[in-house]
Amino acid sequence: MRIGIIGAGKIGTGIIDAIKGKGFDFIASSKTAKAYKGVFISDDNKMTAEDSDIILICVKPDKAKEVLDEIKDEAKRKIIMTFAAGLPIKFYTDIADVKVVRVMTTLALRNNKGAGAYVFSSGFSESEKNEVRRILEALGEYIELSGESILPVVTAISGSGIAYLTKIFDIFIKEGISRGLTKEQSEKLIIGTIKGSLSMMEETQPEQIVKQIAVPGGTTEQGLLALEDGKLEEVLKDAFDRTIKRAEEIGQ
Ligand SMILES: NC(=O)c1ccc[n+]([C@@H]2O[C@H](COP(=O)([O-])OP(=O)(O)OC[C@H]3O[C@@H](n4cnc5c(N)ncnc54)[C@H](OP(=O)(O)O)[C@@H]3O)[C@@H](O)[C@H]2O)c1
Numbered sequence: 236m237r238i239g240i241i242g243a244g245k246i247g248t249g250i251i252d253a254i255k256g257k258g259f260d261f262i263a264s265s266k267t268a269k270a271y272k273g274v275f276i277s278d279d280n281k282m283t284a285e286d287s288d289i290i291l292i293c294v295k296p297d298k299a300k301e302v303l304d305e306i307k308d309e310a311k312r313k314i315i316m317t318f319a320a321g322l323p324i325k326f327y328t329d330i331a332d333v334k335v336v337r338v339m340t341t342l343a344l345r346n347n348k349g350a351g352a353y354v355f356s357s358g359f360s361e362s363e364k365n366e367v368r369r370i371l372e373a374l375g376e377y378i379e380l381s382g383e384s385i386l387p388v389v390t391a392i393s394g395s396g397i398a399y400l401t402k403i404f405d406i407f408i409k410e411g412i413s414r415g416l417t418k419e420q421s422e423k424l425i426i427g428t429i430k431g432s433l434s435m436m437e438e439t440q441p442e443q444i445v446k447q448i449a450v451p452g453g454t455t456e457q458g459l460l461a462l463e464d465g466k467l468e469e470v471l472k473d474a475f476d477r478t479i480k481r482a483e484e485i486g487q
Contacts (some may be wrong), residue, residue, distance in 0.1 A: 236366050237261065239287025241302055242294035243269065243276045246318050249345030250291060254373050262286055284309035289366065292317040296485065300330065307331035314363060316370070320390070321485030323383055324356045334358045336367050339389045341397045344374040349397060352378045352389040387482035391475045399474055404429065 238254070240247050243265035251274055254261060263271075268278040277283070284290050284306035294302055296319045303310075307330060315333045324335045335356040343349025353371060355364060371377040380386065390396075404425050411421030435444050449455040 236288040237286065238289050238291060238370065239263070239283040240291045240293055241265070241280050241283055241306070242292065242298070243271060244293065244295075245342055246340065246344070247291070247293035248272075249342060250293065250318075250374065252345040253347050254370070257373055259370070259373070280306050281309050284313070287313075289314045289316055289370070292319055294319065296320055296322050299326070303327060303330045307333075314359075314367065316367060320394070321482060323486055324354065328356060334363070337383060337386070338371070338377070339386050339394050340374065341394055343397060347373060347375060349375040350377065350393040351375065352380050352386060352393075354380050354383050354386065387479040387486070388475075390482045391478040395478045399471070 238259055238261040240250055240261060240263035243251070243263055247263065247265065248271050251261070251263065251271055255272070255274065262277075262283055263274060264277045264280045264283040266278065269276050280302060290306070290310055290313060292299060292302060292315060299317070299319045299322055303315075311332050313333060315327050315331075315335045316338060317327065317335060318338050318340050320339070322337075324337050327333055327335045336353055336359075337356075338351060338353045340351040341349040344351075351374075353367070355367075359367075368377075368379075378389075380389075407425045407428075408418070408421045411424060412418055416424070432444070439447075445455075445459070449459055
């Protein structure tokens, strides 16, 4: 199956990075023709849709209608795999006779990492679903959902969540620097700490890990008390609420 990528911005080129050299047959187009790391990107969306079986929509949500109107004949009865945030499956099926898989992703896909979720419209055969899953496996850790209504929660955890966690890591790095470490030392410590935390989470529940580290009377206990005083949980819940609200607004 040939993949046709439409929109060569951060997500489109990230997908090229993720699938290039991994046995996928793909072509790409964008608003302006260009080359990306040796891959030719045309400015002909119709040709991309015509010459591919699975069409990946990687343009901003406000450009999706324009693109779909342009390719609806060439895309007829093909698979649209859309990465555009917020737009429901119905948005695509109302415009064109297509099968749609809606994906919530993150920019980390360019390193074959990160997490997200996807929802299939009706009409997919099992072998078509497996082709889609094969592409998603190259992009990171994706979970299949049976309906779209919970996708805003996925946005809060993974799509936007990756920025919230990175913001916290950045605060750690800057604190290290302001207290005497070099930038390199501080970054090395936080990256190692994140990897350590992940390795432990693969075998132990997070709550258990915190308990193991925060022994009574120790240093961690003090820091955890400060996080409680600062209402970290409430702040993060508020971040979830606001992300979900905005994701739902965009989807309307
Ligand atoms: N960035 C993220 O972290 C992220 C995360 C999750 C989901 N998403 C979703 O992914 C989609 C793409 O986001 P992005 O960050 O990659 O945006 P982006 O960097 O702005 O890229 C969008 C690309 O679309 C191209 N484009 C615009 N109009 C077009 C048209 N009519 N035909 C073909 N190509 C066209 C532009 O091409 P030119 O450069 O040639 O003008 C631009 O490079 C969005 O819908 C967004 O909601 C993004």
